[in-house]
Amino acid sequence: DTAVSQTPKYLVTQMGNDKSIKCEQNLGHDTMYWYKQDSKKFLKIMFSYNNKELIINETVPNRFSPKSPDKAHLNLHINSLELGDSAVYFCASSQEKALAGESDTQYFGPGTRLTVL
Amino acid sequence: KQEVTQIPAALSVPEGENLVLNCSFTDSAIYNLQWFRQDPGKGLTSLLLIQSSQREQTSGRLNASLDKSSGRSTLYIAASQPGDSATYLCAVNRMRDDKIIFGKGTRLHILP
Numbered sequence: 001d002t003a004v005s006q007t008p009k010y011l012v013t014q015m016g017n018d019k020s021i022k023c024e025q026n027l028g029h030d031t032m033y034w035y036k037q038d039s040k041k042f043l044k045i046m047f048s049y050n051n052k053e054l055i056i057n058e059t060v061p062n063r064f065s066p067k068s069p070d071k072a073h074l075n076l077h078i079n080s081l082e083l084g085d086s087a088v089y090f091c092a093s094s095q096e097k098a099l100a101g102e103s104d105t106q107y108f109g110p111g112t113r114l115t116v117l
Numbered sequence: 118k119q120e121v122t123q124i125p126a127a128l129s130v131p132e133g134e135n136l137v138l139n140c141s142f143t144d145s146a147i148y149n150l151q152w153f154r155q156d157p158g159k160g161l162t163s164l165l166l167i168q169s170s171q172r173e174q175t176s177g178r179l180n181a182s183l184d185k186s187s188g189r190s191t192l193y194i195a196a197s198q199p200g201d202s203a204t205y206l207c208a209v210n211r212m213r214d215d216k217i218i219f220g221k222g223t224r225l226h227i228l229p
Binding site: 033035037040041042043044045048055090092096105106108110 | 148149151153155157159160161162163166168208210216217219221
């Protein structure tokens with residue numbers, strides 16, 4: 001079974017449209033993330049979210065918004081798409097460690113390649 | 118199959134020391150290698166990205182090198198500070214299927 005899944009795998013759309021990318025994890029994790037991999041293959045965090053708080057990378061435009069209908073899902077909504085939004089978007093999840101100072105292993109989805117025309 | 122190994126798994130050093138973290142990978146057909154830091158309960162923060170055609174990248178007190186032929190990368194941290202304490206991960210972007218393969222990380226603790 002796929003641990004972290006994303007749909008769609010490919011998304012081609014016109015500039016100005018609004019679109020969503022879905023992410024689901026079946027690992028029972030309490031924290032989910034969205035990352036953007038740009039044209040230079042640089043992977044950068046956009047959001048991290050659990051039931052306690054949403055942390056937004058300050059460089060992310062407010063046209064991007066995460067929506068979490070439940071603990072297993074974190075969807076990414078993008079309004080008024082721009083050419084520069086073309087990238088691969090990765091979802092990830094992790095379970096926060098109980099021990100202070102311990103980092104949690106992140107499990108990544110396969111990515112969604114978004115192309116804005 | 119691409120494997121990414123990081124040694125050591127954990128490291129404690131006194132503040133002020135210079136240190137090196139190691140990353141090795143089995144398949145040299147990569148687009149790039151990226152170093153991240155991860156703080157407990159947080160996502161990954163990108164530090165440096167080295168394209169396959171490059172040998173090194175520098176940012177502040179950090180310097181990352183890449184030797185693709187031997188399948189190795191190092192992350193050098195100069196004049197370590199307590200704020201550097203975190204888990205450091207390296208990841209390669211595999212050419213064959215464009216997947217990102219992560220190492221398990223090195224947990225770094227800087228002693229004040």
